[in-house]
Amino acid sequence: MDEKKEFRTMSGVPVASVYGDGPLPGEFPYTRGIHSGMYRDRLWTMRMFAGFGTAEDTNIRFKDLLRAGGTGLSTAFDMPTLMGRDSDDEWSIGEVGRAGVAVDTLDDMIDLFADIDLGQVSTSMTINGPAAILLAMYVAVAEQGGVERSKLNGTLQNDILKEYQAQKEYIFPPRPSVRLVSDVVSFTTHEMPRWNPISISGYHIREAGSTAAQELAFTLANGFAYVEAAQAAGLNVDDFAPRLSFFFNSHSDFFEEIGKFRAARRIWARWLRDRYGAQDERSHKLRFHTQTAGVSLTAQQPEINIARVAIQALAGVIGGTQSLHTDSYDEALALPTEDAARIALRTQQIVAHETGATSVADPLGGSDYVEWMTDEMERQAEEIFNHLEELGDGSILEGVYVGIENGWFVGEIADAAYRFEREVNSGERLIVGVNSFTEGGDEEIDLLSIDPGTEETQLKRLEEIKQSRDSDSVEKALNRLSVEASDPEINLMPAIIEAVKVRATEGEIVQALESVFGTYVEKAFV
């Protein structure tokens, strides 16, 4: 930190880096932030999510982003890839390359990162059920390009528990899925020290309708569950906990959100130290990414979403986020146009450079209301942890499994979503443009459309790879994978890396695992 540099308000008043008494930002339990100087030292990362069409299409967008000064990539995969299905699967029809990029084999991944130095960029991959397979492909691409796996920087979402609770992109049942997560954690801990193996995500829980406190509590409980699973797999908490990261939603109730972010840091620090025995202070520091609330965007008068996003972005920044994605105003209607995405990024830049919110760490710390809200969020979360501990006979991991299997999480979320909907319906809660102030803004806006030729291109490519690969090696690799999947003592990452290298497809690898793990079918809870 440059101690000499003076920070002044717009009107010239010099301001200190922090106000109030301790514990200060950078001090345990980090309620006020994980760094002493916060954004004076370094702004948050403005990480925008991108992916569409074929790997070649997305590669062009990636290179544009890097040329424009970005240092981080964030990959959106299409629905079949997220669900572990190949583009030629019957369930994939109409979905290939639609909401993200299609990846079937290592060759797609090679195209996706062509001419990009993986030793220099950091890459975030939003994928869960088949996360281990995509990580294996990333490692294989890097090594083929001469970059050692130990040099790779990035984040794998790899948070399967919230899939059963909220996003519903699961493949295998919970227990074998958590074994795969633990295999990834163990693999990256030993071989990829700069990689974040899980981004523990409340975002989707909130989008599915939870309250702020439920988002906080379910997410941290999932975090505790992964810690327990990794400890049970023989890892030392201080060897992996510093690489765990989080991903929260920033919704419209400004002070509640800020209280939530502050409570998250405090709870994580205390639990990691006191319950899981972490001694390294990096294990205590909760780092998180924030995305503004997609669900708050309205299809009515879409332009006014720009104002919602700005307020939510500011809450994330005052709450101390390490990185931020701002939604585009047209996302209630379609994937964003380039113009809408530009406005979203500019919104972050206004918060960063014009508001002064970055001069002082935790500027709302000490406000009676915000401190009370922080305590209240923590209190509600602790109640939920108690419930899960009871369900799991003292284990949060077991409690989370039980809560998934008996529908507790989905029931809690559906109750909260319905309550919200009834409030909007009755007019008790006003949503501008939806149930109040509805005049104007009827003009249609330009929306992004995806080239319908993508699917055909991708299918042709997949067919060519299947024809040209050595089918004996593929069969051998898939057999090895099934055999090793039956033995929970074996880490599956080496077998998965071998399989992707011989061009086994994502869908084939998933099927080999499914033959041992089974398939998860959700009970239809309303």
Add this chain to the structure above:
Amino acid sequence: MNKKENAPIRIVLAKLGLDGHDRGLKVVARMLRDAGMEVVYLGLRQTTEMVVTAVEQEDADAVGISMHNAGHLTLAPRIVKALEDAGLDVPVVVGGIVPESDLEAMAEAGVAGVLGPGSSAEDVATCVREAVAARGE
């Protein structure tokens, strides 16, 4: 169909395809229950065949499908046709993100109603009641 005049409407609700966004459909399920209907909630990743089978087995009066993945132009007409082919006079209502420019095509394909974002509980119940009342016309 020789159901009693006053029997509650039975509706099958399902998500088709890989899309996992079920918040909206679950809210709709509760809205319809509160409006006095019997809801058969099939949940996620249903195929056309699964929906038709459920309609037959449950003797349902209507089908509600929810889509947030832009697949409505392929999947909704497929359900309408499969129900017709099975000899079932059961209207299909679609909820989710359907751009205004697609509404005409949906109507032409035989979709009885489309419910977009911001539909109230009353809108949802009325749409289903009207679709059921218009059967056989």
